[in-house]
Amino acid sequence: MKKAHLTVQSNSEIADRIYKMVLKGELVRHFTEPGQFLHLKVSDAVTPLLRRPLSIADVDFAVNEVSVIYRTDGEGTRLLSEKKGSMIDVLGPLGNGFPVRRIEPGKTALLVGGGVGVPPLQELSKRLTEKGVNVIHVLGFQSAKDVFYEQECLAYGDTYVATADGTYGEKGFVTDIIREKQLEFDVLLSCGPTPMLKALKQQYGHKEVYLSMEERMGCGIGACFACVCRTGESDTSYVKVCLDGPVFKAEEVAL
Numbered sequence: 001m002k003k004a005h006l007t008v009q010s011n012s013e014i015a016d017r018i019y020k021m022v023l024k025g026e027l028v029r030h031f032t033e034p035g036q037f038l039h040l041k042v043s044d045a046v047t048p049l050l051r052r053p054l055s056i057a058d059v060d061f062a063v064n065e066v067s068v069i070y071r072t073d074g075e076g077t078r079l080l081s082e083k084k085g086s087m088i089d090v091l092g093p094l095g096n097g098f099p100v101r102r103i104e105p106g107k108t109a110l111l112v113g114g115g116v117g118v119p120p121l122q123e124l125s126k127r128l129t130e131k132g133v134n135v136i137h138v139l140g141f142q143s144a145k146d147v148f149y150e151q152e153c154l155a156y157g158d159t160y161v162a163t164a165d166g167t168y169g170e171k172g173f174v175t176d177i178i179r180e181k182q183l184e185f186d187v188l189l190s191c192g193p194t195p196m197l198k199a200l201k202q203q204y205g206h207k208e209v210y211l212s213m214e215e216r217m218g219c220g221i222g223a224c225f226a227c228v229c230r231t232g233e234s235d236t237s238y239v240k241v242c243l244d245g246p247v248f249k250a251e252e253v254a255l
């Protein structure tokens with residue numbers, strides 16, 4: 001983990017209250033696995049005090065640029081959305097990321113994203129296809145106004161979109177699409193809200209499944225207990241999402 005100042009190259013709204021920020025700097029050379037995240041300091045003022053953890057969506061090593069996607073849902077992310085051309089204090093890359101090395105060429109990976117859990121799938125999809133893995137994407141959103149990254153995913157493989165209210169794509173949830181389209185896969189990799197991860201674990205936990213957890217975070221480096229997640233029935237068995245994850249094998253976390 002390193003700390004550096006990156007330049008905000010661009011910062012624009014790509015769906016309803018969903019922003020894409022492109023950051024540039026030497027730190028980008030240290031990114032390794034898709035699914036890692038950055039911890040961004042949103043302001044130098046006393047409040048909002050905390051950094052914001054944002055998944056890495058896309059990395060361009062040729063120009064030292066990295067993209068992150070976020071939804072404005074409070075003061076901190078509103079302040080982030082106003083940044084353009086300035087420098088921003090960044091900790092990262094943090095976390096373990098998805099296990100691209102373990103997935104063999106010729107296998108089929110099902111990539112499932114929900115809402116702001118979709119972004120890390122883009123870099124993941126790129127890395128998997130580069131090594132000869134077939135990818136299928138299933139993306140879930142609340143409504144048409146929330147949909148983003150469909151075209152980016154289509155560039156790498158078949159892509160299905162579900163919206164809860166049926167205003168775009170198929171009506172329903174990602175699990176409905178997987179079942180109705182009878183999608184076949186060797187490994188499932190997912191990032192999104194806990195209810196979605198829980199449903200995937202319940203239905204496909206007998207297969208090889210990796211889940212990236214979206215927990216609230218404080219320090220982002222293992223020093224507080226803001227992001228703990230139980231690993232079993234006992235309250236004393238837990239992992240820290242920021243340090244031990246955010247990606248876990250499905251059987252490693254209790255949802």
Ligand code: FES
Nearest residue numbers: 218220222224242
């Ligand atoms: Fe502090 Fe994970 S955010 S331990």
